[in-house]
Amino acid sequence: MLILEFQLSDKAFIPIEQLGFSVHDQTRINSASKKAQGVIITSGPTGSGKTTTLYAILNSINSPELKIITLEDPIEYHLEGVEQSQIRADSKFGFAQALKAVLRQDPNVVMIGEIRDRETAEVAFEAALTGHLVLTTMHATSATHTFIRLLDLGVKTNLLSGSINLIINQRLVRRICPNCHGTKCEQCHYIGYKGRVAVAETLVPSPDFERALIARRDFATLVDLAKQNGMKPILEDGEEKVKSGLITQEEVGRVIQ
Numbered sequence: 001m002l003i004l005e006f007q008l009s010d011k012a013f014i015p016i017e018q019l020g021f022s023v024h025d026q027t028r029i030n031s032a033s034k035k036a037q038g039v040i041i042t043s044g045p046t047g048s049g050k051t052t053t054l055y056a057i058l059n060s061i062n063s064p065e066l067k068i069i070t071l072e073d074p075i076e077y078h079l080e081g082v083e084q085s086q087i088r089a090d091s092k093f094g095f096a097q098a099l100k101a102v103l104r105q106d107p108n109v110v111m112i113g114e115i116r117d118r119e120t121a122e123v124a125f126e127a128a129l130t131g132h133l134v135l136t137t138m139h140a141t142s143a144t145h146t147f148i149r150l151l152d153l154g155v156k157t158n159l160l161s162g163s164i165n166l167i168i169n170q171r172l173v174r175r176i177c178p179n180c181h182g183t184k185c186e187q188c189h190y191i192g193y194k195g196r197v198a199v200a201e202t203l204v205p206s207p208d209f210e211r212a213l214i215a216r217r218d219f220a221t222l223v224d225l226a227k228q229n230g231m232k233p234i235l236e237d238g239e240e241k242v243k244s245g246l247i248t249q250e251e252v253g254r255v256i257q
Contacts, residue, residue: 074086
């Protein structure tokens with residue numbers, strides 16, 4: 001397993017293979033990003049690596065054959081061959097208005113920095129249903145909760161059904177120093193940790209999940225259906241990394257629970 005190692009101030013680009021996702025989750029990410037249309041959402045709190053993951057996905061599919069446009073606030077990384085636009089989300093010409101303008105340029109792939117309101121969400125999902133691959137982020141506590149957040153914004157269930165390829169919910173957890181194994185040394189500045197590991201869960205909506213969502217079934221039912229379709233809960237991913245000696249149980253409790 002490859003590990004994500006960077007500091008908050010480090011803006012060095014990180015390839016998808018080095019983000020620390022499990023083989024299971026990385027396979028789902030690669031499959032979703034190869035589709036010609038649909039929505040990929042990374043969710044989690046501020047500082048959980050959502051945008052870093054989207055950039056890694058963009059880089060993995062970037063080619064001269066694809067027209068890729070990003071709408072960002074702010075632009076955090078530079079990607080060669082990608083049209084990147086700085087958007088002021090708090091202005092009258094925010095993400096929704098910019099996205100409508102961009103879609104007239106007939107892009108293959110669009111990245112939207114964040115979905116914060118119903119209008120942006122609806123334009124994004126309509127774009128996905130009409131032949132575009134859309135990447136974006138949201139603040140949500142879990143992959144399943146991301147759907148609830150979209151419903152709370154007022155997005156209609158018919159737009160959500162069939163439009164979402166994948167939801168990635170993630171956190172960044174401090175990694176045990178590989179040099180001293182947590183006993184504290186000069187390399188980790190005597191704190192016992194060095195770098196961070198991405199812990200995540202990935203949700204691929206199944207037909208049963210979408211029917212339950214349309215029927216407004218309870219949250220626990222949605223979680224069970226997501227798990228039946230292969231979602232490994234983020235806590236389980238964290239526990240597996242604890243067992244492998246990458247992170248501590250305390251870090252799992254601090255960041256995930």
